[in-house]
Amino acid sequence: MMIYLDSAATAPMRKEAVAAYAEAAEKAFGNTQSLHDAGSAAADYFVSCRKLWAEFLNVRPDGIYFTGNASEANQLAIRSLLNGRPTACRQIISTKLEHASVLSVLHELEKNGYTIDYIDVDRFGQVDMTAFEQAVDEETALVIMQLVNSEMGAVQPVKECTQIAKRFGVPLHSDIVQGFGKLPVDIGSWGVASAVCSAHKIGGPKGVGIAYLDPSIHWQSVYEGTTHQNGFRAGTIDVPGIVSATIAAKHAVIEQPQSYDHARSLQDYLLEHLPDGVIATGDIATKSPFIQGLILPHVEGQWMMLDCNRAQIAISTGTACKIGYGEAMSAMLAMGTEPDTARKFVRISFHQAISTRDIDEFIRVVEKSLAEFTPSS
Structure with missing residues (x-):
């Protein structure tokens, strides 16, 4: 063995998550957009899952969205926040320790006229907070700061970075994939604008990402004309996958x-x-x-x-x-x-x-x- x-x-899938998927696939197979009873039953599961994720993260349920994976959630959250920022704000602050999904979107944004300011880290992977504080100003569009680096496990002071960014009215996005369910996480008290989790890192299914966008912060959809999930992501909602992810998260938070x-x-x-x-x-x-x-x-x-x-x-x-x-x-x-x-x-x-x-x-x-x-x- x-x-x-x-x-x-990826973590081994929890037996409770497997059982939850099977049950939801049988009972909540409807399309949440449909108006008949099967659609309403699926929508009820979806609403319950949003409420539970809001409790896990200490945030409002109307800020919870589900995607096909955390990589997609990172890209959608970053672009949605940038779409809502003033056009004069063209600087993005981050580090080179971010996940590939973030680094790739930063590379694309640089081609689109954004300036990416990568703050140095020390030999332990800790961000230089003095340099960070000096870099943020009124022209900063977004700060991106991962909670836990996926290579060596360096933990960044996301709460402190958020407080500095807020002095200038700058939102902060945090990839908390390697932290949620493992370290104490309180997105609500930290005050981040957006955060992203992944189901399969905590014993849930692959194919489910979880995004939080603070409902009090202005953002604009990446997909024009999309009605699913308030326009955050197009496509029929995978209710069984989301239920399975939520059950996995419940056990991860308890444990x-x-x-x-x-x-x-x-x-x-x-x-x-x-x-x-x-x-x-x-x-x-x-x-x-x-x-x-x-x-x-x-x-x-x-x-x-x-x-x-x-x-x-x-x-x-x-x-x-x-x-x-x-x-x-x-x-x-x-x-x-x-x-x-x-x-x-x-x-x-x-x-x-x-x-x-x-x-x-x-x-x-x-x-x-x-x-x-x-x-x-």
């Missing part, structure tokens, strides 16, 4: 303190037993314990990933959404890591079922691989 150490890419403590204990155990020469990235005191970025002494990450796979251990060399395009490399370079060193990066990530025995087996394979693949060979 495979030891699965890649939950940051969050216990899950965090479990991940911290696994992180402590891993660091105590790391093979000689293997370096853990990030600030252990402040990072998410669910994500462990490791730099190997003399073996490339791709080699180690394949070696682990042969031993039935699943790890990664970085974010699955951009494998082959160097997102981990981009994050490492932003933190000041040399390119040759960045190529020796691997990531492991935890879920509730992982035990110290699984960590032992991973370490055994790493030690064996490092010993076999010596620098002289």
